[in-house]
Amino acid sequence: MSPAVQTDPRIPVTVLTGFLGAGKTTLLNYVLNANHGEKIAVIVNEFGEVGIDNQLVVGANEEIFEMNNGCICCTVRSDLIRILGDLSDARLGKKDRKVNFDRVLIETTGLADPAPVAQTFFVDPSISSDYRLDAIVTVVDAKHAEQHLNDGHEAQEQVAFADVLLVNKTDLVSDTELQKLEQRLHAMNPAATLYRTQQSKIEINQILGIHAFNLDKKLEIEPGFLEEEDHEHDDEVGSLFFRETRPLDLDKVEGFINEWLIEHGTDTFRYKGILNIKDLEERIVFQGIHMLFSAYPDRLWREDEQRISEFVVIGRHLDEAWFQQQFTNCIA
Numbered sequence: 001m002s003p004a005v006q007t008d009p010r011i012p013v014t015v016l017t018g019f020l021g022a023g024k025t026t027l028l029n030y031v032l033n034a035n036h037g038e039k040i041a042v043i044v045n046e047f048g049e050v051g052i053d054n055q056l057v058v059g060a061n062e063e064i065f066e067m068n069n070g071c072i073c074c075t076v077r078s079d080l081i082r083i084l085g086d087l088s089d090a091r092l093g094k095k096d097r098k099v100n101f102d103r104v105l106i107e108t109t110g111l112a113d114p115a116p117v118a119q120t121f122f123v124d125p126s127i128s129s130d131y132r133l134d135a136i137v138t139v140v141d142a143k144h145a146e147q148h149l150n151d152g153h154e155a156q157e158q159v160a161f162a163d164v165l166l167v168n169k170t171d172l173v174s175d176t177e178l179q180k181l182e183q184r185l186h187a188m189n190p191a192a193t194l195y196r197t198q199q200s201k202i203e204i205n206q207i208l209g210i211h212a213f214n215l216d217k218k219l220e221i222e223p224g225f226l227e228e229e230d231h232e233h234d235d236e237v238g239s240l241f242f243r244e245t246r247p248l249d250l251d252k253v254e255g256f257i258n259e260w261l262i263e264h265g266t267d268t269f270r271y272k273g274i275l276n277i278k279d280l281e282e283r284i285v286f287q288g289i290h291m292l293f294s295a296y297p298d299r300l301w302r303e304d305e306q307r308i309s310e311f312v313v314i315g316r317h318l319d320e321a322w323f324q325q326q327f328t329n330c331i332a
């Protein structure tokens, strides 16, 4: 882990998403009951419901905040900003009641598009100075995933945005079905780490404190996924992976990224990569969500590693030839 990551004083936030009934509340309860020694503030969003989830969430020591006025991804985003602001004020003792917590968990409704939630942590300065998005964790219902993925954009987007995919309810399907589903998920989002779970049981350190948005380590993308034979799913959402050993020209890369965001920003959900730029001793890491893009120099390239540029793009109707051409044009 890089020193910057270790010393980042901001409060880590985990966004829990997942298909309807996939096991999000089960996961939340499991996390709150687990023996991790942390105090967790929970923000629950239920679409148009009155606090049902609140009653299902156990853990008397936790602070639970509810947002029941609508979907977290649209009307309630300002509510989210307000709650996060109030929470950090209360943590600093600026409110009537002091609240102690080490991290925040946001459970979104099964219909929420996670992008606006994630973007909140980048766009709103008061939020991004106090909080850092640690990871988006998506719970997938192994039994109904095929149907959910075939039916709706939301389910596909939740997979596309995930840093961690929990394939839950594995007790309800055969091993063959599981493997087929995992292949499909992997083709849609090869950058996500995938775990099989029952009753959403998972090692806590595999979902909390994983720094998925820090890119402090080399991207763990398996290039082999491109060669996978099973392409029978014609999902709108898919992924592309690019790799280049020749150094790139910084100006050309900037031009490429500008074009990209103008031409394909709305269709690219998540992207992340590491670039080997000519005459730069540091790795350049970049990532983004739709149009929100950030790039910065990371650590120095080590003597013992190959300087290589690689990035993954996850999105809808991706034009592979266009990306490849643009990327190739960036070679110095």
Ligand SMILES: Nc1nc2c(ncn2[C@@H]2O[C@H](COP(=O)(O)OP(=O)(O)OP(=O)(O)O)[C@@H](O)[C@H]2O)c(=O)[nH]1
Binding pocket: 018, 019, 020, 021, 022, 023, 024, 025, 026, 027, 109, 110, 139, 168, 169, 170, 171, 172, 197, 198, 199, 200
């Ligand atoms: N068979 C089986 N059932 C499970 C598993 N995990 C959770 N469930 C059940 O699935 C149902 C839905 O779980 P929840 O945790 O409420 O799902 P959710 O994603 O919070 O649901 P919504 O908030 O309605 O979207 C509950 O009855 C759980 O007990 C599992 O691994 N296997």
